[in-house]
Amino acid sequence: MPRMDWLAHQMKHCDAMAQRLYQQFSYEYAGQSLEQWQREFAAGQLDGSWKALIVTDDDQWLGGAALAQDDLASRPDLGPWLACVLVAPEARGQGLAARLIEGICNDARDSGVKTLYLHTHDQSDYYAKRGWEVLERFEAWGKEQWLMSRAL
Numbered sequence: 001m002p003r004m005d006w007l008a009h010q011m012k013h014c015d016a017m018a019q020r021l022y023q024q025f026s027y028e029y030a031g032q033s034l035e036q037w038q039r040e041f042a043a044g045q046l047d048g049s050w051k052a053l054i055v056t057d058d059d060q061w062l063g064g065a066a067l068a069q070d071d072l073a074s075r076p077d078l079g080p081w082l083a084c085v086l087v088a089p090e091a092r093g094q095g096l097a098a099r100l101i102e103g104i105c106n107d108a109r110d111s112g113v114k115t116l117y118l119h120t121h122d123q124s125d126y127y128a129k130r131g132w133e134v135l136e137r138f139e140a141w142g143k144e145q146w147l148m149s150r151a152l
Contacts, residue, residue, distance in 0.1 A: 001057065004103055006051070006052070008046065048069070049068065063100060064085075083118065108152055114152055118132065118148050134147070135147045135148060
């Protein structure tokens with residue numbers, strides 16, 4: 001049965017999750033090596049700058065999402081961010097992404113956050129159905145992006 005936990009409690013999955021993110025969102029990591037990103041992501045579990053929630057089943061990583069303090073360099077005025085939402089292809093269609101997103105939102109709300117932000121290039125409809133509002137559209141990494149927010 002899939003279970004959620006903070007990556008900080010399951011650090012054996014950290015490098016693998018960082019690698020999956022690096023591959024899935026490669027356009028965001030141009031100029032940064034996989035090893036650099038893995039170190040940054042691991043450090044972020046300790047200092048809270050990339051606080052990730054993961055789903056595992058029988059100790060196999062199925063997906064994750066993060067509460068990031070800074071996820072869009074061009075918008076340092078905004079944050080924190082829902083970031084790094086990714087579910088393994090073999091685990092999709094089970095509602096895991098929605099559970100991870102709500103887990104991050106609940107943790108942020110419990111920490112006193114009033115508004116959470118995200119950016120996406122291909123999932124704006126998915127997020128809109130879950131209470132996120134489009135703030136603006138912009139281009140980054142050669143792709144059209146949607147900047148969205150959700151009141152907590």
